[in-house]
Amino acid sequence: MSITVAGEKSEGQQVTGTTTGLDLYGDDKTIVAVRVNGELRDLSRPLLDGVEGAEIQIEPVGNASPDGLAILRHSAAHVAAQAVQAAHPDAKLGIGPPITDGFYYDFDLATPFTPEDLKDLEKRMTRIVKERQRFVRREVSDDEARAELAQEPYKLELIADKGGATADDGASAEVGAGQLTIYDNLRRDDSVAWKDLCRGPHVPHTGYLPAYALMRSSAAYWRGDQANPQLQRLYGTAWPSRDELKAYQTRLEEAAKRDHRRLGRELDLFSFPDEIGSGLAVFHPKGGVLRKAMEDYSRQRHVDADYEFVYSPHITKGELFEISGHLGFYKDGMFPPMHLDEERDEDGTVRKPGQDYYLKPMNCPMHCLIFRSRGRSYRELPLRLFEFGSVYRYEMSGVVHGLTRVRGMTQDDAHIFCTVDQMADELTSLLQFVLDLLKDYGLDDFYLELSTRDPEKSIGTDEEWERATAALEQAAAASGLDLVLDPGGAAFYAPKISVQARDAIGRTWQLSTIQVDLMLPERFGLEFTGSDGARQRPVMIHRALFGSIERFVGVLTEHYAGVFPPWLSPVQVIGIPVAADYNDYLGEVAAKLRAAGVRVEVDTSDDRMQKKIRTAQQSKVPFMLIAGGEDAEAGAVSFRFRDGRQQNKVPVDEAVAIITDAIRDRVQV
């Protein structure tokens, strides 16, 4: 049979071949590519070129599908690059792949982009889109490609490397396996407006790009390597319609509104005083209540799960981290040492060399020493040592970010010492414990990431790593959650599973980590006596649920947009008298609530009732109890909830029950 494929309806090309019978002739704004035998192809070449066989599957790819969006965005990247080279003829092309919600394109450019440049470039893009330049695919030999792109040193590098191109090195968008292709942008008169080395596919012509915007620019290393030159990266977004672009921009605004750094200030939770230093937070009273509620519940759950509570100091002699290996592999992440107790003679010669002390970047070595403090029996295992341990890491200045990336943090850290035989069961129940607890904090959409060994930066033998990795894989499988691989992402001493949680607006955060460590027990010479009387080496499992309490506070703040469930709300109830005459009455109601363990305040300021409601609403207090003459006479209060719902003249005892139930059940209201 014969099918017709629409590049443009007016320019439809006839292609003959056997298909499953799909008619691709459709709206040329919605079909941007087709899939032939599983391979994505744009509409700029005969669809059945190079395709053999009778059962050819052809499937249209709409511009709203994931593939279609990627094609749309990658095509927008080409338009952006054409605009950049029109404005800056000396700009050399890097790469320009699609990314989540958009695209970027890297350029080697004498001067960085300015905000004015972005506006100018958007106008140039609009002109290109209006020209409806066709994207036309052309297969070229290596020599042809080199000749045509002689002015593009980065493209030449990609051509030279094409043999080694892999899916994740960023070169894949330009260079496919084996065959090089160049895409020409042709104007109506077939003159070449622009061209780029590219694997494709692309939309049929630039008129398929109805909605795009340049978002920002920044520097990025060529091929992501700090040793390479920095290029100027232009970030943009592109959507199938203006409405979707608008919705995306609205979504960004909504995300900005729930930024924990902003909410932290607005809700008076925490701050980062300059005088203390970058990445070092202080928690204000309201943030302290929130944090304490988080910690208290965590403690209770750990007691229930047979953890034992330990404490360890914040600084230690360097010797400890030499034993653990941190000074060999993690020194860049540690604050520089304090050199203490050195003594010198009058002439300056060192009489006593002194000691280097370090702030601890991790708690594990301390817990190893607790384990080793006396002889241990197999009867004690699994031994679970828990600590809210404050650690300090010298993060690079450019990476600190609110509470999610700090230099001083408290981990809800525990180390489980167990036998090799216990390891699998322990990991499985541990992962379940972690997920259960996270759910209690309101997160319930997870996937797992398995980070494996980086041979360059690790200690131990292949066999040990394989054993530990296999145990983690088994526990992950038992959880039934999706598992994503992160090759080479492990810490130097152990592979890890990290729990990635999606928040209310779909962003993912790395929270809990579970690591199986066969190295530290060896380095610290940890032993226990088995039932047969022989000494054996325990397995050590590292785990943190919140990751760090700071990050968890930040994540929950954004997840809830500051609208915390009552059990986590800094102020759970605020009493709002209709007039000052009812201050005392509400004071009595508040006393009853306080006696029931509720965090309650009464607003006795001179403001009007409406103003007090507004204030309470802005501070996101879950329960507003309003009382005037009618309520006082009835021995009742009137509720206003955060969402504006009202419930009038509720008897006080009933009101107390409504509030205490919601807190106890950790439900959102």
Next chain:
RNA sequence: GCCGCCUUAGCUCAGUGGUAGAGCAACGCACUCGUAAUGCGUAGGUCUGGGGUUCAAAUCCCCAAGGCGGCUCCA
């Protein structure tokens, strides 16, 4: 750490070489009110810090600190 941008009152922001401004918050006074802002007034700033150019710098230049967006790195 690298690149770019930013830093004016507690917060949000005007002010672009010629005497530091507004709104909100704070404080005071009056008002005593039924579900998102009562009115009037007071106070608050070495314009992040240091150096330079200039008759004159919040404004132009240099350095530092802190922040923002990325890169790289990570709980």
